[in-house]
Amino acid sequence: MRLSSSRFCLTVSALAVAAATTLSLAGPVAAQDAAKVPQDDLLNATVWMETSVEYKATVTQLFKQAQTQLDKALADKSWTAVADKEPAGYEDLPVAIVSDLDETLLDNGNYEASLITRGTSYSSKEWTDYVNSQTSEAVPGALAFLKYAASKGVTIFYVSNRKSIEKDGTIANLKKLGFPMTEGVDTVLLKGDQEGWGSDKESRIAFVAQKYRVALLMGDNLGDFSDAAGGSLEDRDEFFKASQDHWGKDWIMMPNPEYGSWESAAFGGDWSKSPDERRQMKKDALKPWTPAK
Numbered sequence: 001m002r003l004s005s006s007r008f009c010l011t012v013s014a015l016a017v018a019a020a021t022t023l024s025l026a027g028p029v030a031a032q033d034a035a036k037v038p039q040d041d042l043l044n045a046t047v048w049m050e051t052s053v054e055y056k057a058t059v060t061q062l063f064k065q066a067q068t069q070l071d072k073a074l075a076d077k078s079w080t081a082v083a084d085k086e087p088a089g090y091e092d093l094p095v096a097i098v099s100d101l102d103e104t105l106l107d108n109g110n111y112e113a114s115l116i117t118r119g120t121s122y123s124s125k126e127w128t129d130y131v132n133s134q135t136s137e138a139v140p141g142a143l144a145f146l147k148y149a150a151s152k153g154v155t156i157f158y159v160s161n162r163k164s165i166e167k168d169g170t171i172a173n174l175k176k177l178g179f180p181m182t183e184g185v186d187t188v189l190l191k192g193d194q195e196g197w198g199s200d201k202e203s204r205i206a207f208v209a210q211k212y213r214v215a216l217l218m219g220d221n222l223g224d225f226s227d228a229a230g231g232s233l234e235d236r237d238e239f240f241k242a243s244q245d246h247w248g249k250d251w252i253m254m255p256n257p258e259y260g261s262w263e264s265a266a267f268g269g270d271w272s273k274s275p276d277e278r279r280q281m282k283k284d285a286l287k288p289w290t291p292a293k
C-alpha cells in the first residue's frame with residue numbers, strides 16, 4: 001500500500017511538472033525551479049513591508065496624522081490619550097508620547113527576511129542576538145514625526161516588550177538612527193525593567209502618566225494600547241467597538257501583517273499546536289464567499 005501510494009504521488013508529481021513545463025513560457029528549467037520554492041506564511045507580509053511603496057505611503061500617512069493630532073493635543077491642556085490613568089491636575093504636566101518600538105518605530109524587516117530565507121522561525125535567544133546586532137531601521141516617517149515632537153518639548157517614551165537584557169542594544173540602535181532621547185530620563189521602558197512589568201503594558205503607560213500628560217499612544221498591536229485587548233476574536237471585536245473614539249485621534253495603530261496578537265487570536269493563542277494545525281484554524285476563521293453553481 002505504501003509503495004503504491006508513493007508511486008501514485010510520484011505519478012502526480014510527474015504530471016504536475018509536465019503540465020507546468022507545457023504551460024510555462026519561460027521554458028522547462030524555469031518551471032521546475034519555480035516549483036522548488038518552499039511556501040512560507042511570512043513571505044507576502046514581509047515583501048509588502050520591505051519592498052512596497054504602498055506600505056511606505058501607509059505609515060507615512062499615519063505619522064503625518066499623528067503630527068496633526070499632536071498639534072491639537074499641545075493646544076488643548078485637557079487632551080489625554082489615557083484619561084483613566086492621569087492624576088488630578090494632569091493638565092499642567094509636561095507632554096509625552098508613549099510608543100511601542102517593533103514595527104511601530106523600528107523596522108525589523110531584515111530579521112523577518114532572515115527567517116524566510118533560512119526557512120526557520122522566531123526564537124527568543126536569536127532575537128536577542130538580532131537586537132544586539134543593532135540593525136533595525138526606522139519605519140518611514142517615524143523619525144521626522146518624533147523629531148518634530150521633540151522640537152515642541154514633548155518627551156517620547158519607548159514602551160516595548162523587548163527584554164531588559166536587550167536594553168543596551170536597543171538604546172544603541174535608537175541613537176544610531178537618530179531617535180530623540182531625553183537626557184536624564186529613562187525613556188526606554190522594557191519588559192522586566194521593574195517589578196511587575198510583564199508583557200502587559202498598562203502598568204508602564206500608567207507609570208508615564210503619573211508625571212506626564214500622554215498626548216498619543218502608538219503601536220502595531222492591540223496590547224500596545226490596552227491590556228483588555230487580548231483574548232478571542234470576538235473579545236477583540238468588542239474592544240474595537242468600545243474604543244472607536246480613540247482610533248485616529250489619540251491612539252495611532254500602525255499596520256503589521258507579519259505577526260501580532262491578531263494572528264494568535266485566530267488559533268486560540270495555542271502555540272503548542274503544529275504549524276499545520278494553526279494554519280488550518282486560521283483558514284477556519286475566515287468567512288468565505290461561495291460562488292453560485
Ligand SMILES: [Mg+2]
Pocket residue numbers: 100101102103104219220221
Ligand atoms: Mg510592535
